[in-house]
Each structure stands twice: as structure tokens, then as C-alpha cells.
Amino acid sequence: MASLIEVNDLTKEYKMGKITVPALNGVDIEINEGEFVAIMGPSGSGKSTLMHILGCLDTATQGEYILNREKVSHIKKKKLASIRNQRIGFVFQTFNLLPHLNVQKNVELPLMYAGYSKKKRTKLAKKVIAEVGLTDRCKHKPSELSGGQRQRVAIARAIVNNPSIILADEPTGNLDTNSGGDILTIFSELNLKGHTVIIVTHDAAVAKRANRVIHIVDGLIENGDIS
Amino acid sequence: MAISLKESIYFGFSDFWSRKVRSLVTIIGIILGTMSIIVVLSLVNGINKQTLQWMMERGGLSKITVRRNWRYDNPNNARTYFTWKEIKFIRSLVPEAKYMNPQKNYWLRHSYEDKEYNCSINGVLPDFTKIEEWDTENGRFISEFDVNQSNDVIVIGTMVKEELFGNKNPLGQFITVHGRRLQVIGIMKHRYMKGNNIGNENALSYLNRRTFIPLSTMIHKGTGDDNISTLALKAHDAESAPELRKKLEAIILNLRHGEPVFMIESAQEEAEEMAQSQKTFQIIFFIISIISLLVGGIVIANIMLASIQERTREIGIRLTVGARRRDIFIQFLVQTVLITFIGGILGTLVGLSILEMVSGYLEIKLIAELSMVLIALTVSVGIGLLAGIIPAIMASKLNPVEALRYE
Numbered sequence: 001m002a003s004l005i006e007v008n009d010l011t012k013e014y015k016m017g018k019i020t021v022p023a024l025n026g027v028d029i030e031i032n033e034g035e036f037v038a039i040m041g042p043s044g045s046g047k048s049t050l051m052h053i054l055g056c057l058d059t060a061t062q063g064e065y066i067l068n069r070e071k072v073s074h075i076k077k078k079k080l081a082s083i084r085n086q087r088i089g090f091v092f093q094t095f096n097l098l099p100h101l102n103v104q105k106n107v108e109l110p111l112m113y114a115g116y117s118k119k120k121r122t123k124l125a126k127k128v129i130a131e132v133g134l135t136d137r138c139k140h141k142p143s144e145l146s147g148g149q150r151q152r153v154a155i156a157r158a159i160v161n162n163p164s165i166i167l168a169d170e171p172t173g174n175l176d177t178n179s180g181g182d183i184l185t186i187f188s189e190l191n192l193k194g195h196t197v198i199i200v201t202h203d204a205a206v207a208k209r210a211n212r213v214i215h216i217v218d219g220l221i222e223n224g225d226i227s
Numbered sequence: 228m229a230i231s232l233k234e235s236i237y238f239g240f241s242d243f244w245s246r247k248v249r250s251l252v253t254i255i256g257i258i259l260g261t262m263s264i265i266v267v268l269s270l271v272n273g274i275n276k277q278t279l280q281w282m283m284e285r286g287g288l289s290k291i292t293v294r295r296n297w298r299y300d301n302p303n304n305a306r307t308y309f310t311w312k313e314i315k316f317i318r319s320l321v322p323e324a325k326y327m328n329p330q331k332n333y334w335l336r337h338s339y340e341d342k343e344y345n346c347s348i349n350g351v352l353p354d355f356t357k358i359e360e361w362d363t364e365n366g367r368f369i370s371e372f373d374v375n376q377s378n379d380v381i382v383i384g385t386m387v388k389e390e391l392f393g394n395k396n397p398l399g400q401f402i403t404v405h406g407r408r409l410q411v412i413g414i415m416k417h418r419y420m421k422g423n424n425i426g427n428e429n430a431l432s433y434l435n436r437r438t439f440i441p442l443s444t445m446i447h448k449g450t451g452d453d454n455i456s457t458l459a460l461k462a463h464d465a466e467s468a469p470e471l472r473k474k475l476e477a478i479i480l481n482l483r484h485g486e487p488v489f490m491i492e493s494a495q496e497e498a499e500e501m502a503q504s505q506k507t508f509q510i511i512f513f514i515i516s517i518i519s520l521l522v523g524g525i526v527i528a529n530i531m532l533a534s535i536q537e538r539t540r541e542i543g544i545r546l547t548v549g550a551r552r553r554d555i556f557i558q559f560l561v562q563t564v565l566i567t568f569i570g571g572i573l574g575t576l577v578g579l580s581i582l583e584m585v586s587g588y589l590e591i592k593l594i595a596e597l598s599m600v601l602i603a604l605t606v607s608v609g610i611g612l613l614a615g616i617i618p619a620i621m622a623s624k625l626n627p628v629e630a631l632r633y634e
């Protein structure tokens with residue numbers, strides 16, 4: 001069976017004027033459908049960089065990224081937008097919600113770009129908002145919510161289009177232990193429902209919930225496929 | 228499956244509403260910009276026009292006037308008026324003058340039945356109407372025949388008619404002046420020009436308070452003397468007026484043996500002088516106009532650009548959840564067009580009503596010409612659109628992570 005995600009010899013360099021900062025130095029990863037993968041590593045090791053490339057939010061300097069048997073570097077920009085919209089849900093450490101839109105509208109955003117009718121949008125958004133337990137906060141603006149609630153809105157937005165892959169970059173980094181725990185439970189449940197979940201974390205307890213941990217140090221995978 | 232054009236236009240609209248404060252601030256910026264440009268441009272234009280209109284109302288640019296030079300203290304007591312003989316002599320020396328009208332005037336009581344009115348009575352020749360470009364509304368003006376016969380006829384201004392006759396028809400009636408009965412043969416056209424002083428509604432109202440009789444009647448049957456203190460001439464055109472003025476000056480100076488007891492002025496030269504002296508103002512006005520364009524533009528650009536970071540982050544978020552560049556472009560285009568056009572139209576309306584108010588107060592006609600409204604709208608809407616859309620296009624070209632990280 002072919003893997004959902006396959007990354008070969010991936011490198012990423014950031015150009016800052018004359019200086020080139022290497023962030024990924026030849027990464028190989030394979031992730032199968034339905035896995036719950038935790039990515040761990042020290043600060044600055046390249047975790048976020050890798051996640052952004054996997055989420056089609058950034059492009060690699062060199063190397064191969066195969067998503068669902070398609071080479072991402074060969075995909076046109078328009079199609080990439082559609083992949084971000086349909087196949088990938090991304091959850092950031094800093095939530096990245098639109099401050100002037102209420103919870104309902106924020107969650108509807110991916111559905112808008114998918115071209116759903118207003119009725120369908122409302123229905124689907126209500127459903128995932130209920131799943132993350134925020135039905136009574138539908139009309140609130142993000143600024144009126146706690147950190148944990150905001151992250152749940154972000155998760156609702158990430159899953160509303162029913163993507164196969166959910167990427168989360170330190171989703172509990174800005175939360176206290178309690179609400180962080182709740183968030184992780186949601187990710188576990190999503191994985192049980194069949195979503196492939198890849199999560200970046202510093203927390204060993206979080207890593208325990210994953211069925212595989214990938215360690216990354218200085219832009220290199222340390223113990224790749226060993227569980 | 229992707230978002231339709233109609234939908235993305237709709238999202239642009241709803242997004243406009245969901246950030247009322249920012250939309251409002253931007254609209255106000257554009258209103259201020261547009262308004263100030265229109266007001267300043269029209270003010271400058273209105274003041275320039277007012278001056279020229281005054282010259283035109285007073286007989287045009289080819290008019291030349293000769294009158295007592297009060298600045299010369301006349302130590303040798305040279306004669307400060309012309310005799311009828313001198314007038315005829317002067318006329319024979321300037322055949323190129325199209326018209327000439329020597330004039331004498333007194334402030335006298337005019338009475339009709341039980342009504343009385345004190346005003347200026349002017350002894351004139353028929354050329355008066357040509358020089359002043361002002362004729363009768365009813366009846367006729369003084370003719371060559373009236374002058375030859377020294378007829379007892381009088382032409383009156385509209386205010387005189389009002390005061391002495393009210394609604395009655397004055398034609399054929401007799402007015403008594405200085406013991407003489409003069410028959411009314413004509414009523415002058417009403418003169419009007421909006422004044423530029425507060426409280427002075429009609430800058431030309433003094434003309435409506437005049438009466439006119441043949442110069443010969445005034446000389447032979449009135450005062451008995453032929454002292455003529457003012458003289459008006461008309462050159463063929465404005466261009467030849469300065470030359471005619473110089474020639475007249477030489478002739479008249481010669482008549483008085485070099486004593487400058489008369490002042491000879493040409494409207495054309497006066498206008499040129501005025502234009503010269505106004506040049507400083509013109510430059511100042513021009514600078515003010517340019518500054519108002521700049522200030523208007525900068526206010527708009529500033530408000531638009533102030534939100535670039537916020538908007539670029541927003542674009543990053545939208546790209547992350549699957550927006551295409553086209554979707555982003557349409558959303559910001561709709562928003563910016565809405566904001567700039569609402570602002571532009573309101574700014575024009577506010578500007579025009581401010582002009583209306585200022586016009587009423589200064590009593591200067593300040594009408595914004597179409598060209599000024601267009602300049603103002605082009606500058607404000609143009610800058611607004613550029614400042615609104617270009618950063619959005621640039622941001623949508625970034626990849627999502629770059630846009631999210633934008634500072």
C-alpha cells in the first residue's frame with residue numbers, strides 16, 4: 001500500500017539577505033493513512049518548517065514531497081489552494097482566527113472557498129462547532145473567548161471540510177494543562193474517526209498518545225521509522 | 228468545486244460590513260480628501276473669476292477713462308476740466324477711437340408729483356450706451372437729435388423709477404430737476420452683479436440710481452458752464468487700448484502744458500496690472516491647491532496602508548484555508564471600490580455644500596466646475612484604489628506562511 005505522505009531528501013533554506021539559514025537538511029518521512037504521528041525536537045530544529053511544507057503552506061528548496069501519489073512540486077498554484085481547502089486542516093499554535101468574524105463565520109471560511117451554499121455552510125459549521133463543544137459561543141468574536149476555546153474554533157475550522165490530514169503545530173503551546181488536555185483528546189478522537197493526525201509537541205505526555213514519534217534535530221530525522 | 232464570482236463579490240460586501248469601524252474611518256479619510264480638493268480648487272477659481280467679471284461689467288477691456296488726477300496737487304492751478312471746444316479737438320485727434328463720451332454729473336433732487344429722490348444726474352452723448360455696453364430696457368436712450376436740439380428728455384435707472392413711479396409707467400411723464408421739466412423717454416436695464424463684500428448685495432446698484440440727459444441740455448439749460456470733468460472712450464479692441472491710452476495721455480498733457488491734472492486709464496492695462504499683482508496670490512493659490520491634493524491623497528493612502536499588516540495576515544489565513552488569488556483579489560477589490568466610491572461621492576457632496584455655504588457668506592459665486600470635481604475624484608478614488616488593491620495583490624502573491632509572518 002502506498003503511503004499518504006512521502007518525503008524524500010527534503011531541504012529548506014531561508015535566505016536572509018546574503019545569509020542562508022538551513023532549516024531542513026535532507027528529511028525522509030513516510031506517513032500512512034490513519035496514523036497519529038507526533039513530531040518532537042528542540043526549538044529551532046525545523047519542526048514548523050516541515051509542517052508548513054507538509055501543509056502546502058510553503059515550498060521546499062529541494063527534495064520530493066509526494067502527497068496521495070502526486071508530486072506537490074508539480075502541482076499548479078490553483079490546485080494547491082484546493083488541496084489546502086479539501087485535504088488538509090492546519091491548526092496553529094497562535095490560532096490564526098479572523099478577529100472581525102464571529103465563531104460561526106470563522107468556521108465557515110473553508111466552506112466559502114469550497115463553494116458551498118449558505119444553507120450547507122451553516123449546517124456543516126454548526127455540526128463541527130457542536131463537536132468541539134462551542135454551540136453556545138457561535139456568535140462570539142474570537143476576542144471574547146478563552147485560549148482553549150479559540151483553539152477549539154481553530155480545530156473546528158480545520159476539520160469542517162472533512163480533510164484526510166490534520167496538521168497541528170504545537171496546538172497546546174499557548175494553553176494551560178487542562179485545556180491543553182481537552183484539545184489533545186479532540187485530536188485523539190479525530191484520529192479514531194479516521195483522520196491522519198500529525199502533531200508537533202514538546203510534551204512527552206502528548207507524544208505518548210501518538211502511535212509514532214518522529215524526532216527531529218538540526219533539520220534531520222533522528223530515529224525515522226522506529227516506533 | 229470552487230467559490231463563484233457572484234459569491235466572492237457578496238463576501239466582499241459582507242466583509243465590508245463586518246469591519247464597520249475600519250471601513251468608516253477609511254471612508255471619512257476619502258471624504259476629507261475629496262472635499263478639501265474640491266473646496267480649495269473652487270475657491271481659487273471663484274476669486275479669479277470675480278475680478279474679471281467686474282472688469283467686463285464695467286465696459287470691457289477696450290475702455291479708456293480720463294478723469295481728474297487727485298494725486299497731483301496742481302500748484303499752478305491748471306484747468307481741471309475740459310471745455311466743449313477741447314473735447315471736439317481731442318476727438319479730432321483720435322479718429323481711431325471707436326466711441327467717445329464726455330460726461331458731467333451732479334447730485335440733484337428729482338421730483339415727480341409728491342415724490343422726491345436725490346441722485347446723480349449725468350449729461351452724456353449717445354455713445355454712452357456703446358462704451359458702457361448698457362442700454363435701455365424700455366423706451367430709448369438719448370439720441371444725436373436730442374443732443375443737437377438740447378431736448379428736455381431724461382433716461383432713468385431702475386431704482387429711480389422704483390422710487391418715483393413705483394408700478395406706474397414713467398414713459399412720457401415729466402420729472403422736475405433744478406426747476407426744469409424733463410420728459411422720461413427711457414428706462415435703463417437693471418444692473419446686477421453679486422458683490423464680494425458682506426452686506427453689499429449688488430455691486431452695481433449705484434448704476435441703477437442714476438439718470439441721464441443730453442450733455443448739451445445740461446450745459447446750455449442747466450449749469451450754464453461747459454466744464455467737463457470725465458471722459459470715456461472705447462478703442463476698437465482690448466489690444467489697441469493701451470496704445471490709444473498713451474496717445475491720449477500725450478495729447479491731454481500737451482493741452483495742459485505738461486501738468487498731469489488728468490489721469491488716463493485703460494481697463495486692459497488695469498487688468499494686466501491686476502493680473503500682475505495677483506500673480507503672487509495665484510502662485511499661493513496654486514501651491515494651496517497642490518497641497519490640498521497631496522494632503523487629500525496622503526490621508527487616503529495612509530489610512531489604506533495603515534492596515535496592510537493586518538490585511539496581509541488576514542490574506543495568509545484565507546490562503547491557508549484554501550482561498551485562491553482570484554478570491555482574495557475580488558474580495559479586496561469589492562471592498563476598496565465600495566469604500567472609495569462611497570467616500571468619493573460623499574466627499575463631493577460635502578464639498579459642494581461647503582461651497583454653497585461659503586458662497587452665501589462671502590457673496591462670491593463659488594461653483595465647482597465639473598473639471599474640479601473630476602480632478603478631486605480622480606485623485607482621491609485613484610489613490611484609494613491603488614493604496615487598497617496593490618498591497619492586496621502583492622500579499623496574495625506570497626505563500627501562506629510568508630503572508631502570516633508579514634511584519
Ligand SMILES: Nc1ncnc2c1ncn2[C@@H]1O[C@H](COP(=O)(O)OP(=O)(O)OP(=O)(O)O)[C@@H](O)[C@H]1O
Nearest residue numbers: 014016021022023042043044045046047048049050
Ligand atoms: N522565515 C524565516 N526566515 C529565516 N529563518 C527562519 C525562518 N523561519 C524559520 N527559520 C529558521 O529555521 C530554523 C527552523 O525553524 P522552525 O521554526 O522550523 O523551528 P521549530 O522547530 O519550529 O522551533 P520551535 O520549537 O521554536 O517552534 C530556525 O533556525 C529558524 O531560525
Ligand SMILES: [Mg+2]
Nearest residue numbers: 047048049169
Ligand atoms: Mg515551531
